[in-house]
Amino acid sequence: MNVVSTVDPRDGKRRATHLIETDGSGLEATAARAAAAAPWLSGQGRIGRAQMLDAIAASLESRRVDLVATAQAETGLAHARLDQELTRAALQFRMFGEVLRDGGYVEAAIDHAADTPLGRGPDLRRMLVPLGPVAVFGASNFPFAFSVAGGDTAAALAAGCPTVLKAHPSHPLTSHASAEAIGSAIRERGGPQGVTAIVYGEQAGRALVRHPAIRAAALTGSLGAARAIQAAIDERPDPIPLYAELSSVNPIVVLPGAAADRGDQIAEGLFASFTASGGQLCTKPGLAFIPSDPGGDHLVEGLRERVGSCGGTVLLNERIRDAYESGAAALERAGARVSARPRVEPGGGFTVAPTLLEVALPGLTSEIADECFGPLMVVVRYGDVADLDAVLATVPPSLTGSVHHGPGDDADVVRRLVDGLAARAGRIVFDGYPTGVRVSWAQHHGGPWPSTNTVHTSVGATSIRRFLRPLAWQDAPAWILPEELRDEYTAVSRRVDGRWEPAAGEPRG
């Protein structure tokens, strides 16, 4: 029995917990319970599952004080940030409750029997159904919103898929407490134990995605972690989808008109965006293109002042701290010079100094354009906006790309930049910052590899699509159809004989 340990990143001390790593027989029992729970979860129907998600949200909030304190001791993140993250986690469960009540996500479609150019076509009815038990890998940097109580869990449960969570080794106690909060809400509704479960240990994680009962996996983490999980999946006879959200440098372009118009404001916004939560956000802007002109100089001066006078920040764990320091050193070796870095007392934990690097546009190499996770941003000074398109095409694809424009900036320049960014990012941000991802219907959190490996989002209402598969019924008697596919059902919008029919009660224009 391997005892699970936890480290407080504020002092770097490791201590044992009451948890043990999941062994082979534990994993087998967990996977079997997940498979056995699927019919109960699916049988709750959309409304039953919506009520369950609301109950989970309430359960998380009722344990807010304990959860936030536990997470703070395991992540070193600020209390206010963790408090807000728990609010976000609860919001995510409630949002999927709305998604379920709306019901459009099942993409119900009915084609009545009809004559076609190929003869009589049968009656066909299609909707999306749960994929089956899902493995979710918690992230280090969001102990709530992308971990056990995170969006993947909420989306999978909403879809009707039991979930097995692999706890991130950085916050096992938070993971355990989150699983308890979720599990108790499900048990109170009469749900079997297998609706959600949690496993500990790397070996258990790999065994989990190899288990035949598991039908999909979701991961927010590093490229290396995704490759390891994919390698385990590749050992299966039957492939399953891995939905991975990975690495992103999130370029941000400040055009000369914006720099001249609101340089101070942008300096403040950029500083907050790349240092918030210790820069340990997948949407942290890692590359900022700023003009080499007086407006740009003033903006960069504002950044330097803020970085130079800020304090140290505690990173999540030793591995991330080491990667940050070696990553920053590699960028400097590649030619980025230190523009600002405060002197920081070493202390006992994983404290580092936020860093502003600077390079002139011609010196931007692929080494410098690589993501460095943590509170570091590279300012790239450019002379001519016409040079930006070609350079941005060499920056790795990202979750986001941002453009700040202002008076005097040419609309065609903006359009060209946006076209270039749109080909290499999942979200284009105008006059703002990529961090602070809104959880809503129109959100997209994903982008071309290496930022993600799928054509789906991992945040927002449509992320539920990852855990669903279509099923069609041909010439089925009405009594065997799911209610959403019966002729008389009107509670969800559907496509009937090729035309959208809004749900009854929806606005009719």
Next chain:
Amino acid sequence: MNVVSTVDPRDGKRRATHLIETDGSGLEATAARAAAAAPWLSGQGRIGRAQMLDAIAASLESRRVDLVATAQAETGLAHARLDQELTRAALQFRMFGEVLRDGGYVEAAIDHAADTPLGRGPDLRRMLVPLGPVAVFGASNFPFAFSVAGGDTAAALAAGCPTVLKAHPSHPLTSHASAEAIGSAIRERGGPQGVTAIVYGEQAGRALVRHPAIRAAALTGSLGAARAIQAAIDERPDPIPLYAELSSVNPIVVLPGAAADRGDQIAEGLFASFTASGGQLCTKPGLAFIPSDPGGDHLVEGLRERVGSCGGTVLLNERIRDAYESGAAALERAGARVSARPRVEPGGGFTVAPTLLEVALPGLTSEIADECFGPLMVVVRYGDVADLDAVLATVPPSLTGSVHHGPGDDADVVRRLVDGLAARAGRIVFDGYPTGVRVSWAQHHGGPWPSTNTVHTSVGATSIRRFLRPLAWQDAPAWILPEELRDEYTAVSRRVDGRWEPAAGEPRG
């Protein structure tokens, strides 16, 4: 230069064509042209692309006589079948024209800026955009509808993705003529050469999916072919999705009530379904569960008579012929006995005898439950319907599962069977046959591995989703948004602040 050759399966003779295998520089030029054509195709907009698809359909139909004659000499399929398949191919292009005019497929969503529990949320707008150039691998068994002029091509072009077709070696001249028909329609509309292209040869196919310009691949073919293409994709630094439609045994259960009520009719339907097009359909029923009772005896006798008195059938190529004969022999070795097989004159081509095999339920092993491509069906005789659930759970997942029920069959039995089949198939057919896949909005052609490797369909309106990715705009000025995301646009249904808004002109209930 390797000359491409073609074989007439009716006499087995190989002859040279005027085509040559695509070499490395040819492939490079083709991929570059595809990438260069993407902005033109996307710039046509939904309506422009709909008109282009209509023009392609008309172009295919205007060459019907030549295309069908060419395909007949390369596939040995019946004239009527090929004629109908060309109609289906044209229909598929027209259906995607409808999908584009409807516009709901872009999943437009707008969340206006609003106060949220996490503070002020930005304005977010999301829709699906083209993924980029797509590689399509033609199938042997559908020279039109799943090949160069097939549904994957139609869906990808509709999505706005240039396509590069890998011609199937069984019908290079049909592929070439189809590409000419499509290409001429695109050129007449001013489209660049790269909107669609065709390559020949296995090496070119592998190089194609390794090319950085290619953003997805679609394949209808064997498990082996899919594994080879996936292995080539795995050599890329950036993974791309492979949408593969593979292998399927399509179990069909005839309940005692149905056998007693309409045994003759079912014998006729089953015979037609497993022998049509030489049984070379991915939806061919390969396993028929028929009761061991007088009704079942009569039904099986009807099958035997039809099979015993039918003629030989020409298979598509030598490889498929050999696999059919060795596959049938393997089933016999595994314990299935020949129930009926006509005597067939050998002839010069790839002619084989349709085969009806039979086994008692306890003798159904995994070897016997394996797909044998071609005109062969295994009848499994069962004594007690209660035994079927456990047995069906051991049959490989399929594209389809079918149930025939009739007077006296218990509704609970039907429900249990359907639940079991639904977990292991993509389409449940009631009192009918899986072949004859309707091309429509509610179709789903896909199923758990090994029938497909995705959570998407390869037939029907929603197959367009495979070639799209989400893109979100945050706080974008209206002038830079796609028209579908501007506030005042009403021509497509959208989700605005979480509520469906039907397109103007749609029925309001």
